[in-house]
Amino acid sequence: MSQGYAIELYFDPALENQVLKAWNVLARRQISTQLIEIESRPHITLYSSSFVEPTKLESIVKTFASKQEPLPLSLSAIGGLPNDNNFLFLAPTPSLSLLQFHSQLYDALKKEGIEISEEYRPDSWIPYCAVAQDVPKARIGEAFCVLRDLKLPVTGYAMDIGLVEFSPVRELFSFVLGNSVE
Numbered sequence: 001m002s003q004g005y006a007i008e009l010y011f012d013p014a015l016e017n018q019v020l021k022a023w024n025v026l027a028r029r030q031i032s033t034q035l036i037e038i039e040s041r042p043h044i045t046l047y048s049s050s051f052v053e054p055t056k057l058e059s060i061v062k063t064f065a066s067k068q069e070p071l072p073l074s075l076s077a078i079g080g081l082p083n084d085n086n087f088l089f090l091a092p093t094p095s096l097s098l099l100q101f102h103s104q105l106y107d108a109l110k111k112e113g114i115e116i117s118e119e120y121r122p123d124s125w126i127p128y129c130a131v132a133q134d135v136p137k138a139r140i141g142e143a144f145c146v147l148r149d150l151k152l153p154v155t156g157y158a159m160d161i162g163l164v165e166f167s168p169v170r171e172l173f174s175f176v177l178g179n180s181v182e
Contacts, residue, residue: 004050006164007061007105008043010174015073015156016042019090022131022150031143032088032132038168044073044092044127044158046105047120054172056112057163064108065161065175071101075129076153078144086135088143089128093153098127101158 011019019042027033075090092098103122110116118124135143162174 003167004048004165005052005054005057005172006048006166007046007057008041008162008164009046009071009101009158010041010043010160010162011073012070012157012159015075015154018150018154018156019075019129019131022090022147025146026132026143029142029146031139031146032135034133035130038166040130040166040169041171042129044129045120046102046161047109047116049115049117052114054163054165057109057114058173060108060112060114061161061163061173062175064105065177068101068104068161068177070177071097071158072155073098073158074153074155078147078152079128080140080144081126081128085133086137086140087130088132088135088140088147089130090147090150090152090154091126091128094127102127105161 023035027036072095074093076093077091079089079091081087099122102125106116106120106122131147132143158177160174160176163172164170165172
């Protein structure tokens with residue numbers, strides 16, 4: 001049974017490899033292996049919901065992706081979310097182009113009557129790329145030190161947008177940004 005669905009923004013191979021490097025270092029040190037175990041892929045979550053019709057989202061996302069261009073990204077900060085999952089992330093610089101991209105997707109979803117929770121609305125969305133979850137409380141400091149050694153910022157491009165079902169993660173579809181080929 002699916003726990004939910006998420007629209008995710010995927011990176012070019014070089015940027016994806018920088019994030020995977022962080023995942024692997026944290027895994028080797030036995031700090032966090034969760035993202036590897038659920039077969040996730042480095043990404044920024046643009047939207048998530050427990051209840052959604054994937055076929056309805058597919059046409060919306062396909063049309064949206066065709067009107068976009070690859071998006072420059074700079075993962076420039078390390079952070080954590082104040083929840084029980086002891087969740088750590090790399091945060092992209094919140095550039096105008098990233099915020100507009102998210103806002104345009106929000107508008108496209110809303111126009112089609114898709115319900116969007118508060119945390120994914122443009123005025124409250126926090127863009128991030130997960131690097132660890134379920135980090136033992138006693139090891140959060142160590143995890144931050146490991147991430148600090150990444151020599152941020154790491155830069156690249158968002159190249160694809162897709163829908164996944166979780167958990168474990170299973171990609172249902174993805175589209176290259178700016179690719180209007182049928």
